[in-house]
Amino acid sequence: MRLLFKAKIKETGGRVAWLMSKGSKQVLELNWYPKKYRYGGKSGLDHLAFEVSDAYATYGKISKKHKGAIPPFEEGRWLLAYVRDPNGNWIEIGSRLRKKKRTRNP
Numbered sequence: 001m002r003l004l005f006k007a008k009i010k011e012t013g014g015r016v017a018w019l020m021s022k023g024s025k026q027v028l029e030l031n032w033y034p035k036k037y038r039y040g041g042k043s044g045l046d047h048l049a050f051e052v053s054d055a056y057a058t059y060g061k062i063s064k065k066h067k068g069a070i071p072p073f074e075e076g077r078w079l080l081a082y083v084r085d086p087n088g089n090w091i092e093i094g095s096r097l098r099k100k101k102r103t104r105n106p
Contacts, residue, residue: 001028009033011075047082047090055079055095062093 001019004027009016014033020026031046052058055072059081063069070082074097081093 047092048085049092049094052093052095055081055093058093058095059083062091 001021003017004020005016005018007016008014009031012033013036014031016032017030019028019030021028029049033046056079059069059072062083063071063081066083066085068084072079072081072093074080077097078094079097082090083093085091
């Protein structure tokens with residue numbers, strides 16, 4: 001896999017890296033968080049993330065069926081939302097914001 005991007009995560013004190021296999025359009029994002037970070041998953045998995053075209057619409061559909069959801073919010077150039085899977089692991093739903101940030105209530 002080829003390293004596309006790596007950075008420190010200001011909000012968590014962790015680190016992130018994006019990797020891509022040759023011939024693929026899918027990005028694998030790896031995150032590391034320090035032990036003091038309180039949102040790590042019980043199984044050692046912090047979360048799975050999926051890029052979607054509209055985080056508001058996807059969150060609206062998924063959050064009706066899952067408890068413990070976090071509504072969409074802006075972080076950098078992304079609109080993110082979270083829901084928990086049946087095992088309690090976080091699922092991140094993200095859509096890229098256009099250059100001009102938009103704000104909307106779900």
